[in-house]
Amino acid sequence: MQYKKVTHVLFDLDGLLIDSEKLYTEAFETVCAKYGKTFTWMLKASLLGFQGYECADKIIKELSLPLTREEFMSECQTIYEKVFKNVELMPGAQKLVEHLYNKGVPIAIATSSSQESVDMKMQNHKSFLNYFHHITMGSSDPDVTKGKPDPAIFLVCASRFPDKPAPESCLVFEDAVNGVKAACAANMQVVAIPDPRIDKEQLKISTLVLNSLEEFQPELFGLPSYA
Structure with missing residues (x-):
């Protein structure tokens, strides 16, 4: 499988970065x-x-x-x-996010949660949120008109980077089928890290399916490798 080089990375929050x-x-x-x-x-x-x-x-x-x-x-x-x-961070979340941040890769969070909900869940992980350029919160963001599987949240999130990358230049990390569909509808590549009970058939539109963030190899998408 040939993956396309990306410049920006968007992360879902619940079930992907945090075990919520x-x-x-x-x-x-x-x-x-x-x-x-x-x-x-x-x-x-x-x-x-x-x-x-x-x-x-x-x-x-x-x-x-x-x-x-x-x-x-x-x-x-x-x-x-x-x-x-x-609430705890998911395995591999700290390592990957910190790595991308330190290598200068622009990263953001696109979550269906509201500001209030994010504040509550991340009260003990505030320093972790500092790695992200911005957070787009679907439930309290007036620009996000529809929830996933609509692509709105990812398109809005990408548009808030100063250099406004094209959707094709963005890589999305998701754990949910609706999130994978939203990323595909936004014309972005998507790495799925699903709950093991999710039917794999529903994830076949993903660019890549992994069991954990720990398995991700950044260089596959032209991002700086760990080594």
Whole structure:
């Protein structure tokens, strides 16, 4: 497989740089169980990459929960405030991000989360965020009109680098099918690092699929190698 040289790198956040997806699952399971409903992996898989209110709407609809969007999100928020204090970086995240930063590669984060959510999850990882030129937050950014799989978030994120790289010059890292679809729709190459339970068939549009950020070889995409 021949990969195209890139100059800029965009990272998803949840489930890719930080191990937060299991904490979202914990919150959704807890709230659903309160109303006698089961939050399944199948439902979870369909939500990956969605903005917060989209997740709430779909869970309420699929499980017929007796809650409004606001009530559901408020109950989840209470749990988030407890569990997100302990979120950890994913294996290989610190090494890769630090390496690209030190080599002068422009990097940014494109997350469906809101500013408030990012602040809460990254409260113990503030220095890690300093490596990134900027963060585009889908749920609180007026320029991001639609959530993934729409390409809006990646196109907006790329446009905020001072040199405004062409989409073809950007490499995206994603863990979710909706995120992979969004990157492809933006005409960017995409490295998928999915939850092992995701059906590989859904990821075949990815440029490359890895088990972990630790496996990534920057030189494949014309980026400075670790050596």
